[in-house]
Every structure is written in structure tokens, then in C-alpha cells.
Amino acid sequence: MVKLTLYGIDGSPPVRAVKLTLAALNLPYDYVKVDLAARANLSPEFLKKNPQHTVPTLADDGHYLWDSHAIIAYLVSKYADSDSLYPKDLLQRAVVDQRLHFESGVAFADGLRSITIPLFFYNQKIAPKERKQAIIEIYDFVETFLKDQDYIAGNQLTIADFSIVSTISSLVAFVDLDHAKYVRIIAWIKRLEQLPYYEEANGKGAQEFISLIKQSNLSFAS
Known part of the structure; x- marks a missing residue:
């Protein structure tokens, strides 16, 4: 079973781009809200996941990815049934x-x-x-x-x-x-x-x- 965790905040456009992609692929995931105002993204725990301390950050089977563009291309390349969302041509x-x-x-x-x-x-x-x-x-x-x-x-x-x-x-x-x-x-x-x-x-x-x-x-x- 796919085990994905998305770290982010709802107001962030890059986070929403990832959420749209996850939804289009019908992929289940856990969603962890990161309190940027409280600088939760600067905590030692978060910095281990993403040293650039940005959202979105995606966890997939112990691996961490950040930057929405890299994440959404990765998700389609790995999990999509077709290449329509990110053509191979x-x-x-x-x-x-x-x-x-x-x-x-x-x-x-x-x-x-x-x-x-x-x-x-x-x-x-x-x-x-x-x-x-x-x-x-x-x-x-x-x-x-x-x-x-x-x-x-x-x-x-x-x-x-x-x-x-x-x-x-x-x-x-x-x-x-x-x-x-x-x-x-x-x-x-x-x-x-x-x-x-x-x-x-x-x-x-x-x-x-x-x-x-x-x-x-x-x-x-x-």
C-alpha cells in the first residue's frame, strides 16, 4: 500500500498544486499541517526532512522531496496509470x-x-x-x-x-x-x-x- 505524507498549509499555492495532483491520481495520503507562523518548519525534526524548510514537503517510504514541481512530476511518473498528466513524448x-x-x-x-x-x-x-x-x-x-x-x-x-x-x-x-x-x-x-x-x-x-x-x-x- 502506498504510504505518502504531505507536509504543508492549505493557503500555500505550491501545496495546493500537490494536493490537486494527489487527488487526480486518487492517491491516499496523510496531511500534516505545518505552523509556519510558529516556525515549525525550522524545528530540528523538520529540517532533517527538508533543510530548505519549505512547504510542500512529501514523504514517500522514508524518502523526502520538496519543491512542488519536482513532487508533482515524481508522483505522476511513479504512480499514474498513464502519462497524460505528464507526457513521455x-x-x-x-x-x-x-x-x-x-x-x-x-x-x-x-x-x-x-x-x-x-x-x-x-x-x-x-x-x-x-x-x-x-x-x-x-x-x-x-x-x-x-x-x-x-x-x-x-x-x-x-x-x-x-x-x-x-x-x-x-x-x-x-x-x-x-x-x-x-x-x-x-x-x-x-x-x-x-x-x-x-x-x-x-x-x-x-x-x-x-x-x-x-x-x-x-x-x-x-
């Missing part, structure tokens, strides 16, 4: 990988983390106006990715969708999606919301994140 896989790197290096790093780290750790409640423009640019890129296709990396659901939707559904806490401008993104999100596991794996956590941001009274510099 080299060109198709390269497109998925590109989207995953876009989420990591652009959408999450430039759009989300660059605001949340100063906010949560240094109580900086006024974000530079450049951060707002960066989010708009991210939306523009994703809208372009979805041209003539239903999903982020083509016409089938992949782990790239799980990764990027977890962040896009969080970025709306800072900058609303213009429904007239981002027609493809809106349709894509609605498509993913039809997945039977979407709300539990991502929707609830995204709303938790949005509520946290709203309560922080964050604003952008003019």
Missing part, C-alpha cells in the same frame, strides 16, 4: 516543463512571493507598483498560453495546469482578473473547477489565502 513534456518553470520563476517568484515575503515577514503593507504590473504581465502570458487550446500545455489536462492555477487563483487577491480581457483564463478556470476534486484540493485553500491578504490591508504604491 519529449516535445509535449518540454512544453509542460516550460510552463512549470514559468510558474516557478515568473508567476510565483515575480508575482506572488515578491509581495508575500515582505508582507508576512517584514510587515510591509505597501507593495511597489511594479509588483502590480508584474501580475498583469503574468495574466497576459497565461492568456497567450491558452490561445487555441483548452489547457495550459495543450488540449489535455497536465500537471502544468495544477501548478499554474494554484498561483493564478491566489494572485487575484492582489489584482482581479478582468473578465473582458482575460476570457481564456476565465474559461480555463471554470473548466478546472468542474474537476470533482478541485474545490477541496485548491478552491478552499485559495479562498483562505485571499481572505488572509484582504485582512492584511495590503495596497500598492501609486
Whole structure:
């Protein structure tokens, strides 16, 4: 029997990307919430599992993995009955990988983390106006990715969708999606919301994140 343990918090987009993948694969797992506010991720016990002290962290049969992109690719490669979520075809896989790197290096790093780290750790409640423009640019890129296709990396659901939707559904806490401008993104999100596991794996956590941001009274510099 598969014995997996996921360490994380519901509001974290990367954690939600892993939860979406686990749900899509119908994999049972234990979920351990890590109290980041209390710095539980810096405890000696946690640091033995993940010296970078980040969430998500996945335990699989005594082995520990971190970084959501590495985790979700690993889960599909090891446990999926087919390669549809992470194609073995080299060109198709390269497109998925590109989207995953876009989420990591652009959408999450430039759009989300660059605001949340100063906010949560240094109580900086006024974000530079450049951060707002960066989010708009991210939306523009994703809208372009979805041209003539239903999903982020083509016409089938992949782990790239799980990764990027977890962040896009969080970025709306800072900058609303213009429904007239981002027609493809809106349709894509609605498509993913039809997945039977979407709300539990991502929707609830995204709303938790949005509520946290709203309560922080964050604003952008003019």
C-alpha cells in the first residue's frame, strides 16, 4: 500500500498544486499541517526532512522531496496509470516543463512571493507598483498560453495546469482578473473547477489565502 505524507498549509499555492495532483491520481495520503507562523518548519525534526524548510514537503517510504514541481512530476511518473498528466513524448513534456518553470520563476517568484515575503515577514503593507504590473504581465502570458487550446500545455489536462492555477487563483487577491480581457483564463478556470476534486484540493485553500491578504490591508504604491 502506498504510504505518502504531505507536509504543508492549505493557503500555500505550491501545496495546493500537490494536493490537486494527489487527488487526480486518487492517491491516499496523510496531511500534516505545518505552523509556519510558529516556525515549525525550522524545528530540528523538520529540517532533517527538508533543510530548505519549505512547504510542500512529501514523504514517500522514508524518502523526502520538496519543491512542488519536482513532487508533482515524481508522483505522476511513479504512480499514474498513464502519462497524460505528464507526457513521455519529449516535445509535449518540454512544453509542460516550460510552463512549470514559468510558474516557478515568473508567476510565483515575480508575482506572488515578491509581495508575500515582505508582507508576512517584514510587515510591509505597501507593495511597489511594479509588483502590480508584474501580475498583469503574468495574466497576459497565461492568456497567450491558452490561445487555441483548452489547457495550459495543450488540449489535455497536465500537471502544468495544477501548478499554474494554484498561483493564478491566489494572485487575484492582489489584482482581479478582468473578465473582458482575460476570457481564456476565465474559461480555463471554470473548466478546472468542474474537476470533482478541485474545490477541496485548491478552491478552499485559495479562498483562505485571499481572505488572509484582504485582512492584511495590503495596497500598492501609486
